[in-house]
Amino acid sequence: MSRAEPFGARLRRAMDTRGPLCVGIDPHASLLSAWGLGDDVAGLERFARTTVEALADRVAVLKPQSAFFERFGSRGVAVLERTVADARAAGALVLTDAKRGDIGSTMAAYAATYLDAGSPLFSDAVTLSPYLGFGSLRPALDLAAANGAGVFVLALTSNLEGAEVQRATAPDGRTLAQVVLDHIAAENAGAEPLGPVGAVVGATLGDTGADLDVNGPLLAPGIGAQGATPADLPAVFGAAVDRVVPSVSRGILRHGPGKGQLREAAERLRDEVRAAVDHRNEGFR
Numbered sequence: 001m002s003r004a005e006p007f008g009a010r011l012r013r014a015m016d017t018r019g020p021l022c023v024g025i026d027p028h029a030s031l032l033s034a035w036g037l038g039d040d041v042a043g044l045e046r047f048a049r050t051t052v053e054a055l056a057d058r059v060a061v062l063k064p065q066s067a068f069f070e071r072f073g074s075r076g077v078a079v080l081e082r083t084v085a086d087a088r089a090a091g092a093l094v095l096t097d098a099k100r101g102d103i104g105s106t107m108a109a110y111a112a113t114y115l116d117a118g119s120p121l122f123s124d125a126v127t128l129s130p131y132l133g134f135g136s137l138r139p140a141l142d143l144a145a146a147n148g149a150g151v152f153v154l155a156l157t158s159n160l161e162g163a164e165v166q167r168a169t170a171p172d173g174r175t176l177a178q179v180v181l182d183h184i185a186a187e188n189a190g191a192e193p194l195g196p197v198g199a200v201v202g203a204t205l206g207d208t209g210a211d212l213d214v215n216g217p218l219l220a221p222g223i224g225a226q227g228a229t230p231a232d233l234p235a236v237f238g239a240a241v242d243r244v245v246p247s248v249s250r251g252i253l254r255h256g257p258g259k260g261q262l263r264e265a266a267e268r269l270r271d272e273v274r275a276a277v278d279h280r281n282e283g284f285r
């Protein structure tokens with residue numbers, strides 16, 4: 001059996017050729033309405049299809065937010081399946097945002113859902129919550145590696161409520177977020193150019209004081225609707241900024257339903273990210 005190319009290598013190439021940007025596909029009811037679509041499965045399907053047709057051939061990563069599909073039940077999940085497959089076929093890496101986390105044996109079923117190459121929802125990567133203990137994620141870590149896929153593990157989330165858990169102190173004095181980041185770094189040790197285990201760190205947070213040197217990608221949501229801008233990235237990520245994939249949903253989607261406008265918004269933002277990241281990197285080269 002031929003082994004799939006590792007996710008870290010595929011993501012690094014996508015970021016280098018297409019630019020470091022992840023666009024979220026979050027079909028909020030308010031966006032469906034703003035696009036002149038019904039808050040129903042047909043509206044959901046049109047929204048997702050338009051976004052994929054506009055962006056999947058040029059943006060490095062697309063991130064469908066599973067919740068907005070699941071709320072329509074099985075027909076919504078069927079739209080998610082097509083969205084994932086169509087976006088991958090058009091050349092984007094697909095990160096399904098499901099934020100799964102459970103005890104190990106149930107985690108194995110979630111892993112099979114998103115990370116088994118034969119599954120209808122097979123994605124290049126999936127978001128996971130480590131707050132049932134990092135070790136509970138083991139089935140997903142192993143299946144991702146076996147299939148050339150990746151995972152993005154929540155470390156320091158963009159929402160203010162996250163701090164009460166993530167910044168709490170472990171018995172050894174580290175924050176819980178740092179414990180998670182250190183586990184991620186251990187998983188990625190020795191991998192080149194990037195390991196398959198990413199960390200999620202909000203672009204809204206300013207200097208986190210955390211060690212973000214995890215040898216993996218750093219997904220940075222929070223730009224746009226949550227108030228952060230590309231110019232904030234260097235202060236949050238420091239020397240790790242060249243591994244950052246900023247993730248933006250409403251900040252791009254509000255420019256639809258025109259595909260040209262969606263493309264222009266994504267390309268403008270990608271260029272802003274490149275400028276912010278390149279400027280900061282001058283001192284590190």
Ligand SMILES: O=C(O)c1cc(=O)[nH]c(=O)n1[C@@H]1O[C@H](COP(=O)(O)O)[C@@H](O)[C@H]1O
Pocket residue numbers: 024026065097127156157158159200201202221222223224225226247248249250251
């Ligand atoms: O994992 C995520 O993508 C995520 C992590 C986080 O810390 N904060 C966060 O906002 N997200 C997701 O990123 C998207 C943000 O959407 P916008 O605020 O519209 O750009 C949503 O799908 C969130 O669920």
